[in-house]
Amino acid sequence: MTQDFYTKPTVVNNVPIGCPVTALGESFNPFKDPYLSNPYEFLAEARREEPVFFSPEINHFVVTRYEHVRDMLVNTEDYSSRMAQSPIQPWPKEAAELFAAEGFQLVPTLSNNDPPNHLQVRAFLKDAFTPKRVRWIEPHVRRLVNDAIDKFIDKGKVDLTKELLYETPARVLFTFLGIPDNSIEQVKLWSQGRALLTWGKLSDEEIVAQIPTFIEYLRFCENLIARLEKEPGDDYTSELILRMRDENPEGFDKPRLLITVFGLLMAGHETTTNQSGNGIRTLLEQRENWEAICADPSLIPGASEEIVRYDSSVIAWRRVAKRDIELEGVTIPKDAQILVSLAAANRDSRKFPDGEKFDIRRKNAIQNLSFGMGNHYCLGAPLARLELVIFLEELTRRIPSMRLVEGQTFTYSPNTSHRGPQSLWVEWDV
Numbered sequence: 314m315t316q317d318f319y320t321k322p323t324v325v326n327n328v329p330i331g332c333p334v335t336a337l338g339e340s341f342n343p344f345k346d347p348y349l350s351n352p353y354e355f356l357a358e359a360r361r362e363e364p365v366f367f368s369p370e371i372n373h374f375v376v377t378r379y380e381h382v383r384d385m386l387v388n389t390e391d392y393s394s395r396m397a398q399s400p401i402q403p404w405p406k407e408a409a410e411l412f413a414a415e416g417f418q419l420v421p422t423l424s425n426n427d428p429p430n431h432l433q434v435r436a437f438l439k440d441a442f443t444p445k446r447v448r449w450i451e452p453h454v455r456r457l458v459n460d461a462i463d464k465f466i467d468k469g470k471v472d473l474t475k476e477l478l479y480e481t482p483a484r485v486l487f488t489f490l491g492i493p494d495n496s497i498e499q500v501k502l503w504s505q506g507r508a509l510l511t512w513g514k515l516s517d518e519e520i521v522a523q524i525p526t527f528i529e530y531l532r533f534c535e536n537l538i539a540r541l542e543k544e545p546g547d548d549y550t551s552e553l554i555l556r557m558r559d560e561n562p563e564g565f566d567k568p569r570l571l572i573t574v575f576g577l578l579m580a581g582h583e584t585t586t587n588q589s590g591n592g593i594r595t596l597l598e599q600r601e602n603w604e605a606i607c608a609d610p611s612l613i614p615g616a617s618e619e620i621v622r623y624d625s626s627v628i629a630w631r632r633v634a635k636r637d638i639e640l641e642g643v644t645i646p647k648d649a650q651i652l653v654s655l656a657a658a659n660r661d662s663r664k665f666p667d668g669e670k671f672d673i674r675r676k677n678a679i680q681n682l683s684f685g686m687g688n689h690y691c692l693g694a695p696l697a698r699l700e701l702v703i704f705l706e707e708l709t710r711r712i713p714s715m716r717l718v719e720g721q722t723f724t725y726s727p728n729t730s731h732r733g734p735q736s737l738w739v740e741w742d743v
C-alpha cells in the first residue's frame with residue numbers, strides 16, 4: 314500500500330463538507346496574523362463557543378477541547394492517521410507528476426500509518442529512544458550546548474535561535490542517525506521547505522518550485538542508507554539496517570526504512586528547535602519563572618513539562634474520520650479531515666485548572682497532548698525532553714542575567730502545525 318502523499322484531501326461525494334460554515338469557521342486562517350503570531354486567543358474562543366467547527370480555508374474540521382482531542386489521538390477505531398503527512402494544500406497536477414516521475418514509494422510508516430502495519434513498524438522501531446540510548450546521548454548533548462554557549466558568551470547579545478537552538482538539535486540527531494555534520498545547513502533548509510509543502514499554504518507555482526528540493530531531500534536519505542549499508546557505524550540507522558538483515562521483520566521493508574529515516578530527520582530537530590524557542594521566550598517574558606529555575610534548578614524538569622503544555626512546538630496534528638461522527642452538535646462525515654488542535658486542548662481549563670496560566674509548578678502538566686497520546690505517542694519524546702532540560706540547565710547556570718531584547722517582533726512560519734520563533738534576541742550582563 315502506498316500512501317496518497319500528494320493527492321487532494323477528500324471531498325465527500327463531491328459535496329462541500331462542513332456547510333453551512335459558521336462565522337468563526339470562516340474567520341479561521343492559520344497562515345496569517347493574528348492567529349500566526351498568537352493562536353491562543355482564537356483557540357480560547359473556539360473552545361468556548363464552537364469546540365468543533367469546519368474551516369473552508371483548510372478543508373478540515375477543527376477540534377479544540379481536551380476530551381475530544383485526546384479521544385481522536387487514541388481512538389484508532391474511529392479515526393485514521395492516514396493523511397497526517399499529506400499536504401494541507403493540494404499539490405497541482407504538475408507537481409504530482411514531477412514527483413511521481415522519480416518513482417519514490419512513499420509508504421506509510423509511523424505518523425501516517427494505521428493498524429495493523431503501524432503496530433508492526435512501531436514494534437520494530439520501539440528501541441529508538443530507550444532510557445539507555447538517551448543516557449548514551451546525554452553527555453554529547455551537554456557538550457554541544459556548552460560548545461555553542463562558549464562561542465557567544467562574551468558577546469552580551471545574540472539571536473539565540475541562530476546561535477544555539479537552530480543547530481544543536483540537528484547535530485544531536487545527526488549523530489544518532491549517522492549523518493555527517495557538514496550537511497546541517499542543507500538539511501535544515503530542506504526541512505523548512507518540506508514543512509511548508511505539507512503544512513503551509515503555498516501557491517501552485519511555489520509548490521512546483523519546491524518539488525526538486527523535496528526530491529533532493531529524499532535522495533539524500535537514500536544515499537545515507539546506501540553508504541551505511543556498505544560501512545555501518547554505531548548509529549541508529551546502521552543498527553536498523555543490520556537488524557533488518559538478521560530479523561527480517563514482518564511489515565518493515567526497505568521503502569519503509571527510507572521513509573523512517575526521512576521522517577526521523579524531519580521530526581527530530583525542527584520540533585526541538587521550536588520548543589526551546591517557545592520555552593525560553595515564555596520564561597523570560599514571565600521572568601519570575603526564569604529566576605525561580607535559576608535559583609532552584611530542580612524545578613527545571615517540571616518547568617519543561619509546563620513549557621510543552623503551555624506553548625507547544627507542534628500545535629496541531631491530523632486525523633481522518635472513519636465513519637460519520639456526531640460531536641458537539643456537528644456532524645463530521647466519514648472521510649472528512651480533522652485538524653486536532655493540541656494547543657487548544659493543552660489550555661483547556663476542564664483538564665488544566667486556569668489553563669491559560671503558565672505555572673511551572675503545575676501538578677498535571679505532564680498530561681499535556683503535545684507529544685500525542687496512545688499508539689502514535691511521539692517516539693522522540695524522551696530525546697526532546699532531554700534536550701529542553703539541558704538547554705535550560707546550561708543557560709540558567711551560565712547566563713542567569715539573560716533577558717529578552719526589548720521591542721523585537723517574533724515571526725513564525727505560516728503553517729498549521731509547527732510553531733516556534735524564527736529569531737529570539739536576548740542580552741545579558743558581561
Ligand code: HEM
Nearest residue numbers: 423424580581584585588627683684685689691692693697
Ligand atoms: C518538542 C518536540 C516534539 C514534539 C512537540 C513532538 C510532537 C509529536 C506529535 C504531536 C506526534 C504525533 C502523535 C500522533 O499522531 O498521535 C509525534 C509523532 C512522532 N514524533 Fe515527535 N515531537 C517532538 C520531537 C520529536 C523528536 C526529537 C523525534 C525524533 C528524534 C520525534 C519523532 C517522532 C516520530 C517518529 C513520531 C511518529 C510516531 C508514530 O506515529 O508512531 N519527535 N511527535
